[in-house]
Amino acid sequence: MTLEQFVDRVLREGAGEGELRHRLLAARPARMRPLPATLDGRLRAALAARGIPQLYSHQAEAYDAARAGRDCVVVTPTASGKTLCYNLPVLDRLLGDPGARALYLYPTKALAQDQRAELAALLGELAPEVPCHTYDGDTPAGVRTAVREAGRIVLTNPDMLHAAILPHHARWVRLFENLRFVVVDELHTYRGVFGSHLANVLRRLQRVCAFHGTRPVFVCASATIRNPADLGRLLLGRDVHLIDDNGAPSGERHFFFYNPPVVHPALGVRRGSLGESVAWARRLLASDISTIVFSRGRLQVELILSHLQRSLDPDRAARVRGYRGGYLPRERRAIERGLRAGDVRGVVSTNALELGVDIGTLEAAVLNGYPGSVASTWQQAGRAGRRGGPSLVVLVAGNAPLDQYVATNPDYLLGQDPEAGFVNPENLYVLMNHLKCAAFELPFRDGEGFGPGPTGDMLAFLAEERVLRQAGGAFHWMTDRFPASDVSLRGGDGNVVIIDRTRAASPRVIGEIDRWSAMLTVYEEAIYLHEGVQYQVEAYDEPQGKAYVREVQADYYTDADLAVALQVLDVVRADGGSPGPIPEAVGGAGVVRRTVALGLGAAGEASPGPDEDSAPDATGLPPEGLPGVRPGMPRGRAWGEVLVAAKATIFKKLKLETNENLGWGRIQLPERELHTTAYWITFPGDLEARLGRAALGGALSGLARALGSLAPLYLLCDAADVQALPQVRGPFTGAPTIFLWETHPGGVGLAEKAFDAHDDLLAAARQRIAGCPCADGCPSCVGPGGGAKAGALALLGDRP
């Protein structure tokens, strides 16, 4: 069955009991420009041989800009020929200038290896004398010297640049003295804490280049985001030329917004999106339409994979594979090869595939739940129809408030600008660490800058700490530490490897996860799923970062509870007539704030538009149910630094099909601490006395849940970037409090942004809760449970 036939049939016959909304995005023709006259003849011939007689307009524009020495950011949707945007100017220069070199940065090792293969193929025909190499953790020691000496194009990732190349720049003299281009691909992935780190790594890169007498041109490529030029400017610390007029064609794209049927009207519970996604994928694959299913968590990926494989005939089931970040490189490579060759027809993936790994043609994408951001949605949708043919995207809504909002307001998503990339290179934690790395690489002259802010205080502090030594007008590194090894660009402190010892004689590493996830997935007795196979964790050596597992057959999965304690360390800003000990702007005077906030003013634009499908509640809400809460009740807002301590406490064993609780156990793992920033709302301190602790607790939890799930929409961040935490009586505020805390060390500015979006955030929570059709709380608003809905609304009751 063709994709069009499938779409027609669904539209004709309906999609079962759920609600289906269909949107069609028209095809767009290509806009072409001739090959530039200045292009090297060999390059011209190689392009012609590959059937590229002319360029898309954005490719030509990128070539012109880079050739003229302008730093640029090319914004390219999936499959619009972005690699040529940078390969063309770089190869043109390298062919004409035998000394010139280029450095390519990709966010992952896998991407760099992919791109090298493509580049090497092109160079093989064109100029075999131009060596290009990847440089990463897999590069054998013997090859490393050759890469350093002879690599004309070095493809690497920020982590290697940070820990292996920059600190040893004396060994990379030939590269740095001849560096003409730096390519930064997938620029949009450098958001949040990772982006804040990258911005500092690029500062170090430019500092080292300057020392070696070069000033390379930066050519960056980004998926569609709201603020590519701003992001580029912040990451590079330079003005950038934006190229966002896409000349590539795209095929017709069908969007199905599918909301599963309500199975429990009183509770407002809809059928789970996981099963519904499996049903869609099964139907597509059974119609021989190649399909990718995206799901957010690794657990869900494994569950969908096993359900899907069971529901298909053996031949088709054998051609469905799982794909996620924790798989080892060779497993991933094998899946990618299978996709390209066509012997893999279905893939169930986490967002690992969002990055531009070339997987060839897939016709349909099924999104299990709203991916959490507009940009991710487009990235995942772009996986379908890569060759300009028609494609289908099915977004299966979950019960979460954000999902429900998107499913009932499809035009919100389609009309919405994607999120802004948000970085804060001046985050003190990040900045200080990179300042140390930079000082290790080259001494800091007195008065030398590092980014826009002054460095004097920080250098003086590091000298007092005896990390640096001031001598002869410069600050010199003087400890025997290697500072780059103290900094992980992706947050966290090293990963945990999963070791399968089912066969005692030959234990093998089957995967890798970060420490924070490890706390929730590889505690002893946990069921760990990998490629659909169940393993039980026999031992978790937390200090060594090793989890030992053994294959098992279990009819349940495990789910951990996380206890979180939060302590306020410092209030940066606070206002609102809240009683209690929050001082006015504690620490405000004299505090040097090096905060660069992006897209703050845009928060208002992200407000949900009119709700076309569900009846909007235009009347405001009478506070009811909680007589103690008066309209006009004072509420305070604040943001500042907090210390979050999290500990996995217990786990539940839940039956696979029914989620029935089969038992539980304790988790014996140490607490993990996170120093970060948070935004919080305080309510009157006497509410507890007036309402009783239980009612107030329910109301706060309900509101926290709604706020936490809606916040990503206003903060334009990922759902995992902030967490909500209610406290009936906050130890610091002395009053009922709801915190939204950032999950990245040091914070990346989301707390401050939430502080500024305070009114919008509360209004949206109120709209979501009041507009929800459930009787008294459901997973789509405040969560199921008595009293929470009325209570949460009452806490918001005085909003106009």
Place this chain on the structure above:
Amino acid sequence: MSADLRARFEGFRARAGAAGPVPDAPPAGGPAAPPRPLPGGVWATVETPDGPVPVRDDHRALPFVSQLRGPWPSRIAACDLGPVEGWRWVDLETTGLAGARAFLAAVGRVEGDGLALRQYLLEDLDREPAFLTAVSADLAGGGAFVSYNGRSFDLPLLRDRLHLARLPELPNPPHWDVLHAARRLWGEGAGGASLRVLQAEVLGAPRSGDVPGEWIPALYREWLEGDGQALDGVCAHNREDLFALGELAARLAAALADGVRPGMPAPVLRGLARAYERAGDPERAIAGHLARGGREASLEAARLLKRLGRASEAAPLWDAARAGPIPSVEAAIELAKDLEHRRRDPGAALRVVRETLRGSPWIGEASRRALEQRLRRLCRKTGEPWDGPAQG
């Protein structure tokens, strides 16, 4: 610095890993103020275009120094080291490992029957150009380099620092890194192959009161910050290292010149044999192995004999090794190969393989497969019936 900023930094300190380990240390604050007292001993000054560098000279007699004039050093180093007076012996003390800088250098040369050394000191971190210029001039003024692990550590580090200081590159003369040969010869008998351990166990001169290597970066820091005595031990350590290097190199050459003597302990014979093999003298290597005796030594000797094309001498060694209480599968296979191909007696080869398979119930899976494969082929070749396990 404002108190608030200070407080915020403090909050980040533990996490940022910036903490200095010495809370009660005096703050360094402000530019350093040379001149500070130099470490113990008599220091002179060498002038360079970038400024003066403190230097300290020393001299010590070197036992077996004549051995360094013989052929063995060049054979061990596998390159022509040139006249011994031209060699520059070098050892650095550094502020850390990868990416660190050198702050103390000892450069030695053979003079008469001893080793004369000069130590160069980095007076402060901003004086590096002068320091590097002086050290580099001394090194470049000679021929070959001699070091202990300098090929992978000291010299690359020095080259990096010279480059970063934009000073002329060092020449690239032959380099005798004594570490490798010393490890081959004595590494097994001694409890490791650090210079200090070899000095104690081989030269019989354990050091007392030596500064542990891991303290050295911190001691330099303390000296920079005004503790005048902090570097005394480090300077002594640096001198001892260079003198020990000289003596070790001479002993190494002497040991190889002496050759294999009966009654030497087995580990020494083994080390000597390996050193000879490496130094391109297989005859002495074979002699060393044979003097040691035993299954492993026989196999080593046989391997060398085979490589020299003297399989007829190797064959009895293989035969003995395969017949021992724990038969060697390697020996059996080598012997079978020899019988089949050189002596053209596939029947005898078949018997050897068969006996080994039957007589050794505990041989490993991979060896068993190799033997069975050979057996299968020999059966086919000789027309004898296959009596191994079923195929597949």
